[in-house]
Amino acid sequence: MRRLDPWLLLSALAIAACSYLAQGSTAKALATPGFANRQIVWLAVGGVVMLLFAFTDYRVLARLSPFLYVASLGVLVSLFVIAPARAGTHRWLLFGSFTVQPSDFARIATMLAVAALAGEHRKERLDLKTVARLAGMVGVPAALVLLQPDLGTAVTFGPILLTALWLGGLPWRAWVGLVVAAAVVVGCAWFWVLRPYQQERILTFVDPDRAPFSSGYQQRQSKIAVGSGETAGKGLQSGTQSQLRFLPAQYTDFIFAVWAEETGFIGSALLLAAYALMVYRAFVIALSARDRVGAVFAGCASAVLAVQILVNVGMVTGVAPTTGITLPLLSYGGSSVLATSIALGILQSIWRLRYANV
Amino acid sequence: MTFVRDDLRPVQRRLATLLVAAALGFGLLAVRLWVLQIVQGPRWRTAAENNRLxxxxxxxxxxxxxxxxxxxxxxxxxxxxxxxxxxxxxxxxxxxxxxxxxxxxxxxxxxxxxxxxxxxxxxxxxxxxxxxxxxxxxxxxxxxxxxxxxxxxxxxxxxxxxxxxxxxxxxxxxxxxxxxxxxxxxxxxxxxxxxxxxxxxxxxxxxxxxxxxxxxxxxxxxxxxxxxxxxxxxxxxxTTIDLDLQKEAAAAMTGLVGAVVALDPRDGAVRVLLSQPAFDPELFAGHLEPAKWRELISDPLDPLHDRALQALYPPGSTIKPLFAAGALRDGIRTPSDSVYCTGAVNIYGHPYRCWQKGGHGRVDLDEAIEVSCDSFFYHLAHDAGIDHLAAWARAFGLGSPTGIEIGGESSGLVPDEAWSRKARGQPWYGGETISVGIGQGPILVTPIQLAVAYSALVNGGLLVQPHLVEGQGRPPRPIGFPPAVLAEVQRAMELVVAGPRGTARRLAALPVRIAGKTGTSQVIHKQDGVTWQQLPWNERHHALFVGYAPVGNPELVVAVVVEHGGDAASVAAPIAGRILERAFGPPSGPAAVTASKAAPDEPATRVAAAPPLPRPAEGTDKPPRPTR
Missing domain, CATH: 3.90.1310.10 (Penicillin-binding protein 2a (Domain 2))
Incomplete structure (x- = not known):
C-alpha cells in the first residue's frame, strides 16, 4: 500500500464521499432511497477493483490488450443483436437486476490497446501507418457506441486518439489534415449519424432560446441550481431545485448541480479541487512512468478524466452543450464507477512500478 | 545507465503541455463557478424562489x-x-x-x-x-x-x-x-x-x-x-334605501315595465330606486353562462337597462305643475287667470285637442292641474314661449344628470331654439312649443329627474342631489321660486287627489293624504273610439304619476313610470299610492289600492295595477305626438 500514490487515493476517496452525500440528496428528492445505498456499494466495489488493478502489473494488461480489445468490440457488436432496446437505445446488458454499460469498459480496453501499440512504436515521429492504426483502433468502438446511440460516451473516446497522436509527435501539417478530416466527419455525422434530438441539443446550446422547455429548460434549471447555492449553499438535502425536482437527470448528468446548490461555492470549489488533484496526479504518474506504455496509458486516462470533468461541469454551469457525459465517481451508475476505478487502479500500478527494472 | 529504457523526454514534454491545458480548463471552470455562485448568486436565488413559490x-x-x-x-x-x-x-x-x-x-x-x-x-x-x-x-x-x-x-x-x-x-x-x-x-x-x-x-x-x-x-x-x-x-x-319600500315597489311593479324612484325631498336621500323588468343579480355573482347572457341581452324588454336613471320618457302632464309654477313666478299667469276649454284649441291654424273630448269648461290654474286640462297649458305655453318653458324646466333640474353616485345617467332633453338648430339643423316651430307645454314633443326626462323636480316643488324650492349614502349629496340649492308660488301649485296637486274632478281621486280613499300629478304621455296618435285596452301593448301610452306625502310636510316623493301602462290614473297612481301607504299608513295593513276604490266616471277603472304584459312585436316606441 505504501507504494501507491496517496494523493490519487485521497482525491478518489473525497469524491466518493461527496458522491454519497449528493446521491443521498437526490434519493430523497426522487423518493428512491435505494439509489444512494447502491451507489455506496458500487463505490466500495470500485475501491476493491482499484486495488486489484493497482497490484496487477499494467504491462501484463498491455500484453493482453489485443484480446481484451477484441472481446470488448465483440460485446459492443453483440449489444445490437442480443440486447433489448431500452428507451430506444442499445446501451445496456442485463444481468438479472443489474444493467451493465459495456461502452465504459470498452474505453479502458481501447486505452490499453492504444498504449500497447505506442509501446511498440519507437520512432521519434509517428508514421502514417501507425496513425491509421490508431484512428481505426479508437474509431471502431467509438462508432459502435455512437450508433447505440450514445453521443456522450462516444465523445469520451475522442481524447484517447487525440492524446495518442499528440504524445506520438504528430507533425503540424498532419494536425491541419486532422482538423479538416474532423470537420468532414462532423459534417457527415451531423447529417447521417446524429438523431434530431442530438442536433437539437447542440443547436440549443448555441441558441438557448430555441427550446426553452427542453434542453434549454434543463440547462436553465441547472444554472439556477448552481447559482442559487451562492457562497455556502442551501444545506444538504435542502436544495429547492433538486428537492422540488426542477433539476433534470439529477442523479446522473446533473449531479454536480445538486452538490453545488446544497454546498455553495465552498463545496463546489472543494469538489472541483479534488478533481483537479486527481487529474494532476494522473499527469504526474504519466510523467513518471517507466516506459512508453505506461506514459501513454496514463496520458490517455488523464485526458479522458479531464474531458469528462470539464465537459460535465461545463454543461452543468452552462458553458458546454448537454452531451450526456457523466461525472466520474459522482454520477450514479455501477459501470461508470467501476470503469473509473479500473483506470485509477491501472494508474496506481504505473506509479507503483515506475522504478521497476524488469 | 545499465537499463534499457525508452527515451521518454519528448513524450514528457508533450504531457506537460497537456497538463497546462487541463489546468487552464479547471481554472476557467473555477472562474465560471465563482461568477455563477458569488457574482450572480443573488439573481439565481431569486430565480430559484420564483420557481418554487x-x-x-x-x-x-x-x-x-x-x-x-x-x-x-x-x-x-x-x-x-x-x-x-x-x-x-x-x-x-x-x-x-x-x-x-x-x-x-x-x-x-x-x-x-x-x-x-x-x-x-x-x-x-x-x-x-x-x-x-x-x-x-x-x-x-x-x-x-x-x-x-x-x-x-x-x-x-x-x-x-x-x-x-x-x-x-x-x-x-x-x-x-x-x-x-x-x-x-x-x-x-x-x-x-x-x-x-x-x-x-x-x-x-x-x-x-x-x-x-x-x-x-x-x-x-x-x-x-x-x-x-x-x-x-x-x-x-x-345606504338611505328603505328596503321595505323598495320591496313594496317591486311587488307593485311585478309584470310591468318601467321605473320607480322615491326620494326624501328635504335632502335628496334615495329611498327607492327600481327598474323593471329586472334580472336575477345572482347570475352575475359568479360565472355567467353565455346562454343566460345571450338570453338577457336579446330580451326585447332589455332587463339590463336601468330605466330609473337611463330611460327617457316624455313627461306628459307631469310637467304641468312645473310650468304652472314658472308662469306664476314670471307673471305670465295669476292664480285667477282662467281659460274656457271646449275640448280643442286652435293655435297657428292647427287644432290642439284636450284629452277631454267635450272640454273642461272654464278652468283656472288650480283646476287646470286638478283635471289636467291641456287647453289651459296650450295657451300658457303659447304665451310664455319655448325659452321660458326651457328655463323653468332647467331650473327644476331637467336636462342635466341629477348627480346620483351611480353613474351612467341620461341627461334628458329640454329643447329650445338653439338645440333645434344645432341638433336637428332646422328652426324651432311654434307648434312644438304648444306640445312641450303639455310634456309632449321633444322634451324627455328620466324617472329620477321627475322625482328631483317634484322634490323642489314641495320642499320650498330647493334642488337636491339624490344620493344613496347619507351625507353624499351636495347641499340643496335654491332655484329661485317664491314659497307662495310653490304653495299655490301644491294646493293644485292636492286637488288632483282630493278634488272632486281630480285625475287621481281614487287615491283619496287611502288612509294617507297624498298629493301629486298624473301624466299619460302619448306614444302614437290618439284614435277616436278606441280604449287603451284595445291597443297593442307597445302602442299604449306611458303611464306616469309623481306623488308625495304627507301633504303639508312632505317626507317622500315617489315618481312612477309604467311604459305603455296605458292610463296614469288606474296604473301608475295606485303604485305610488301603495308605496306611500306603506311608508305612512297604518303599520299592519298590507298595502293595496284596488280598482274597486276607483271613481265611476272613467272607463278604465276595471283594470287593476297589473295588466297582462304582451311582449312588443317589433321595434320601439314611435315618437310621441302632441295631444292630451
Whole structure:
C-alpha cells in the first residue's frame, strides 16, 4: 500500500464521499432511497477493483490488450443483436437486476490497446501507418457506441486518439489534415449519424432560446441550481431545485448541480479541487512512468478524466452543450464507477512500478 | 545507465503541455463557478424562489350593504369554488367529461373554460363557483384521479331580495385591463363593481386581497404553505334605501315595465330606486353562462337597462305643475287667470285637442292641474314661449344628470331654439312649443329627474342631489321660486287627489293624504273610439304619476313610470299610492289600492295595477305626438 500514490487515493476517496452525500440528496428528492445505498456499494466495489488493478502489473494488461480489445468490440457488436432496446437505445446488458454499460469498459480496453501499440512504436515521429492504426483502433468502438446511440460516451473516446497522436509527435501539417478530416466527419455525422434530438441539443446550446422547455429548460434549471447555492449553499438535502425536482437527470448528468446548490461555492470549489488533484496526479504518474506504455496509458486516462470533468461541469454551469457525459465517481451508475476505478487502479500500478527494472 | 529504457523526454514534454491545458480548463471552470455562485448568486436565488413559490390570491370579502334601517340588502355567503391547476391536467377531454358529468355546465361551456384556463398557464383558475354539496363530495371522492382539480372555499355575493335590488346594487365583473393599468392595487382577475352601488362604492366595499404563498414542485403540485397574508375585507355600507319600500315597489311593479324612484325631498336621500323588468343579480355573482347572457341581452324588454336613471320618457302632464309654477313666478299667469276649454284649441291654424273630448269648461290654474286640462297649458305655453318653458324646466333640474353616485345617467332633453338648430339643423316651430307645454314633443326626462323636480316643488324650492349614502349629496340649492308660488301649485296637486274632478281621486280613499300629478304621455296618435285596452301593448301610452306625502310636510316623493301602462290614473297612481301607504299608513295593513276604490266616471277603472304584459312585436316606441 505504501507504494501507491496517496494523493490519487485521497482525491478518489473525497469524491466518493461527496458522491454519497449528493446521491443521498437526490434519493430523497426522487423518493428512491435505494439509489444512494447502491451507489455506496458500487463505490466500495470500485475501491476493491482499484486495488486489484493497482497490484496487477499494467504491462501484463498491455500484453493482453489485443484480446481484451477484441472481446470488448465483440460485446459492443453483440449489444445490437442480443440486447433489448431500452428507451430506444442499445446501451445496456442485463444481468438479472443489474444493467451493465459495456461502452465504459470498452474505453479502458481501447486505452490499453492504444498504449500497447505506442509501446511498440519507437520512432521519434509517428508514421502514417501507425496513425491509421490508431484512428481505426479508437474509431471502431467509438462508432459502435455512437450508433447505440450514445453521443456522450462516444465523445469520451475522442481524447484517447487525440492524446495518442499528440504524445506520438504528430507533425503540424498532419494536425491541419486532422482538423479538416474532423470537420468532414462532423459534417457527415451531423447529417447521417446524429438523431434530431442530438442536433437539437447542440443547436440549443448555441441558441438557448430555441427550446426553452427542453434542453434549454434543463440547462436553465441547472444554472439556477448552481447559482442559487451562492457562497455556502442551501444545506444538504435542502436544495429547492433538486428537492422540488426542477433539476433534470439529477442523479446522473446533473449531479454536480445538486452538490453545488446544497454546498455553495465552498463545496463546489472543494469538489472541483479534488478533481483537479486527481487529474494532476494522473499527469504526474504519466510523467513518471517507466516506459512508453505506461506514459501513454496514463496520458490517455488523464485526458479522458479531464474531458469528462470539464465537459460535465461545463454543461452543468452552462458553458458546454448537454452531451450526456457523466461525472466520474459522482454520477450514479455501477459501470461508470467501476470503469473509473479500473483506470485509477491501472494508474496506481504505473506509479507503483515506475522504478521497476524488469 | 545499465537499463534499457525508452527515451521518454519528448513524450514528457508533450504531457506537460497537456497538463497546462487541463489546468487552464479547471481554472476557467473555477472562474465560471465563482461568477455563477458569488457574482450572480443573488439573481439565481431569486430565480430559484420564483420557481418554487406560487402566490395564490385570497379573495377579500366585499363589504355588506344595508338599508336605512340596517336591513341587509347585499351580503356574502360562503361558497365553494372549483380551481383548476392547468399544469396538472394530463387529458383535457377526460377532465371535461368528468366536469360535464357533475352537471357544472354544458359540455361546450366547460371546454371553453378549460381552454381559457390553459391559456393563463401556471396559475390556478376558477373553473366554477357556487358548487353544490353533491358536487363538492364527488370531486373530493375522485381527488386522486383528478389531481388538477381542487375545491377552494370562497365567498360570493348573496342578495336576499334578489331582483328587487338588481339595478340598484349593480353587477360585479372581472377588473378590466384599463382599470388594472390605472390602479396598481387591483389584481388581475379580481372582481370589482361594474355598475350600481357596487361600482359607485367600490373603494368602500372592495377589500384588499390577501396572498397565500405556497411551495410547489416542478410539476406545480403544492408541497406546503409558506406564508399567509390574510385578506382585508371591505367596509360595510349603510345606504338611505328603505328596503321595505323598495320591496313594496317591486311587488307593485311585478309584470310591468318601467321605473320607480322615491326620494326624501328635504335632502335628496334615495329611498327607492327600481327598474323593471329586472334580472336575477345572482347570475352575475359568479360565472355567467353565455346562454343566460345571450338570453338577457336579446330580451326585447332589455332587463339590463336601468330605466330609473337611463330611460327617457316624455313627461306628459307631469310637467304641468312645473310650468304652472314658472308662469306664476314670471307673471305670465295669476292664480285667477282662467281659460274656457271646449275640448280643442286652435293655435297657428292647427287644432290642439284636450284629452277631454267635450272640454273642461272654464278652468283656472288650480283646476287646470286638478283635471289636467291641456287647453289651459296650450295657451300658457303659447304665451310664455319655448325659452321660458326651457328655463323653468332647467331650473327644476331637467336636462342635466341629477348627480346620483351611480353613474351612467341620461341627461334628458329640454329643447329650445338653439338645440333645434344645432341638433336637428332646422328652426324651432311654434307648434312644438304648444306640445312641450303639455310634456309632449321633444322634451324627455328620466324617472329620477321627475322625482328631483317634484322634490323642489314641495320642499320650498330647493334642488337636491339624490344620493344613496347619507351625507353624499351636495347641499340643496335654491332655484329661485317664491314659497307662495310653490304653495299655490301644491294646493293644485292636492286637488288632483282630493278634488272632486281630480285625475287621481281614487287615491283619496287611502288612509294617507297624498298629493301629486298624473301624466299619460302619448306614444302614437290618439284614435277616436278606441280604449287603451284595445291597443297593442307597445302602442299604449306611458303611464306616469309623481306623488308625495304627507301633504303639508312632505317626507317622500315617489315618481312612477309604467311604459305603455296605458292610463296614469288606474296604473301608475295606485303604485305610488301603495308605496306611500306603506311608508305612512297604518303599520299592519298590507298595502293595496284596488280598482274597486276607483271613481265611476272613467272607463278604465276595471283594470287593476297589473295588466297582462304582451311582449312588443317589433321595434320601439314611435315618437310621441302632441295631444292630451
Amino acid at each position: 406560487r402566490r395564490l390570491p385570497l379573495e377579500a370579502p366585499r363589504g355588506t350593504v344595508t338599508d336605512v334601517h340596517g336591513e341587509v340588502i347585499l351580503d356574502n355567503r360562503p361558497t365553494y369554488q372549483l380551481l383548476l391547476f392547468p399544469e396538472e391536467m394530463k387529458d383535457r377531454a377526460r377532465t371535461a367529461a368528468f366536469l360535464t358529468s357533475l352537471g357544472i355546465a354544458s359540455a361546450d361551456e366547460i371546454d371553453a373554460r378549460l381552454a381559457k384556463a390553459c391559456r393563463t398557464s401556471h396559475l390556478p383558475s376558477v373553473i366554477a363557483d357556487n358548487l353544490t354539496w353533491p358536487q363538492v363530495a364527488t370531486i373530493a371522492a375522485h381527488r386522486a384521479e383528478y389531481r388538477e382539480l381542487d375545491v377552494h372555499p370562497a365567498t360570493r355575493r348573496s342578495l336576499p331580495n334578489g331582483a328587487a335590488v338588481a339595478h340598484l346594487v349593480g353587477q360585479l365583473g372581472e377588473v378590466s385591463p384599463e382599470q388594472l393599468a390605472a390602479d396598481p392595487a387591483l389584481r388581475s382577475g379580481e372582481l370589482v363593481g361594474r355598475s350600481g352601488i357596487e361600482r359607485a362604492y367600490q373603494d368602500v366595499l372592495g377589500g384588499t386581497p390577501g396572498n397565500l404563498v405556497v411551495v410547489v414542485d416542478a410539476f406545480g403540485r403544492q408541497v406546503s404553505a409558506l406564508a399567509e397574508e390574510p385578506p382585508v375585507p371591505g367596509h360595510p355600507l349603510r
